[in-house]
Amino acid sequence: MTNWLVIGLGASIGAVVRYRLTDLSKKFRPHFGHRGTILINLSGALILGWLFAMTASADLSARGYAFLGTGICGGLTTFSTLNSEAIGQWAGKNTRETLIYLGLTYGLGLPLCALGWWLGHTFGA
Structure with a gap:
């Protein structure tokens, strides 16, 4: 099965x-x-970091990462909905709520991805 079909x-x-x-x-x-x-x-983001660590340690194949990481996590998470909801908040003059929403998403997303990576390396093997 080709990667695009798996993804x-x-x-x-x-x-x-x-x-x-x-x-x-x-x-x-x-x-x-x-x-x-x-x-x-x-x-x-947390799951994606963990999957990436599992791939780096060879516990998960590239095809497994394509299916689980790029495919499932890519379909599960949504950048378009995030931005649509943020624009809706902004248009509704909810500036504080918009900034909190974006701050939490971007401010916690990368650390959670790093935590997932660490967990995968620490407990995955």
Whole structure:
């Protein structure tokens, strides 16, 4: 199976999972708003760091990373929804909320990815 097909299959799974999680969040916690996207993106960053560490230590094949990392995590996390929600917040004159949203996403995303990488190296092998 070619890489683009493996990645596409993973991305479709990740997108369906994201849609379902977002749908459940809106149904059971309607006041939660964009926080569901933050949690999905930050957990995706942590998982992606861990998967990258597993690939670097040869515990995960390049094809496995393509499916799980690029595919599922790529489909699960969403840069477009992040920016759409941020623009919606900004347009609604919620400047403080917009800055907190972007600050948490970008400010915690990289450290969580690094934590995932460290966890993968420490406990993965």
